[in-house]
Amino acid sequence: MIFAVVLAGGIGSRMGNSDTPKQYLDLGGKPIIVHTIEKFYVNPKFEHVIVLTPESWVSHTSNLIKKSLPNAEKITVIEGGSTRNETLYNAIKFIEKNYGLSDDTIIVTHDAVRPFVTHRIIEENIEAAIKYGATDTVVPATDTIVESLDKEKISQIPNRATLFQGQTPQSFNAMKLKKLYESLTDDEKDILTDACKIFVMKGEPVYLVEGEVFNMKITYPFDLKVAKTMIDGDALKGE
């Protein structure tokens, strides 16, 4: 079985603050998170869509989904963890409890703030996760990446041709991820903030899926402006 895991965790702020988390901001008349969930909701390969938010946002997120999607039974909103990996772990536990875990359980995990993800990216994630067990979505790095260990001087400039920028989805064999996560020490859990990194550190291969430059993460007000410009663009003329 294949599950979508939409990650909207890691938010401390409450509703009503001027600092509303980006995934709840409006993009073209709908919260960003709803746009993102829809991409997984419509894909028939997913048995269920699990959305993870901080506890205080669970009910609000459920209400938003019910308002926008006609048959929301395929979606469950649950509480995430205090770190990204803990949130993922909660998703796996939810699957285990409600559906059981097996060798072929796949999770496609995606940032709630990447609503521009495409059909191809999702399909190729599923395909690669089934085949290889772990996959990351990337685009070739366009900026030169500079490493500075002391944050004052350049320690090295890696060859850009071998560098990629990570996006999401990241997709995994759920059993494998669970096993690896449970094998981590507390210190390792603090360092390994990215699930793909857990695989890499444990010597497990993670295959690449080609992303899209426009599969952007809406993090800053600038990003939201760009996203709004993107959907208010010329496509409307073609309607």
Add this chain to the structure above:
Amino acid sequence: MINAVYQLTAPRMIEVTYNELELDNENVLIRPSHLAICKADQRYYQGARSKAVLKKKLPMALIHECMAEVVYDPTGKMSPGDRVIAIPNTPTEDDDIIAENYRFSSKFRSSGFDGFLQDYVLMPHDRLVPISKDVNPDVAAFSELISVSMHIISRFDRIAHERRNKIGVWGDGNLGLITAVLLSNIYPDTELYIFGRNADKLAYFSFAKETMHVDDMPDDLLLDHCFECVGGPGAENAINQMIDHINPEGTIALTGVTENNVAINTRMVLERGLRLFGSSRSGRDDFEKTVEFLENNKEGALLLENLVGDVFNVRSITDIHKAFDADLTHRIGKTILHWNK
């Protein structure tokens, strides 16, 4: 849902833009899977339309020949994974007399609004015709073009008198071949004569009674009815040759698109009491008949497979350009896109 749309913004320039698809309780979400390039798309792509037309129509997503897979149907009438042919003609009002494909108010994909170069397309049920997975998807991709031939023949059947012993088809290109294949199946007792200018292309019409170069036509050859599938600058000569070689009260079906006005021998049209009628786009009935033909007529469907030309796996905008460039170099055949963008 935010949807990526790949629009032609200027000749030979395709850019991704986005629209918002509002999932509701009626419309079906489809994912285009197999597409075919039409000459009309190629004309937009090359910028071979007037400046005024390009200014009015662009930006616009190209491609109106499309097989798709159902992704999500809120009504449950169709299941995810079902294959469908998407109908590009989109009526906006009802009319008891005028067919959907000829109403001034109807819109047409990749002409009046966005075609199928999109991540997803939301369409009403009546614009989708289910097709069996047994049909070769590369042939199903150009069902729209086949449906145009089907439409022409259906109208011909209503209009033309019933003596159909000898029918001539002018034009050895894609539309000529499809029309001839359908005619030979629909009227198995009719002798089919094919007229063209290219021996290599005429060779594909092996099922016809006779194929010949337009310059070699015997003076005494007379046909009951004629189909013009030439278009372009050659249409004029073709139509006048038909008028010269048709029996009285015959019917001439005009199907080739030409940008020029055509001078025809109306004296002879009057003298022989001929009927000329035009056809272009097709409607739902024609698509249904086409799907039925492809599903049930294996031999005919196999003949149409000969038209599958280059097949491109499209994962990027660069791949779209490659497909359009390759399409230009082909004298016959359809360029197929496996849509994996």
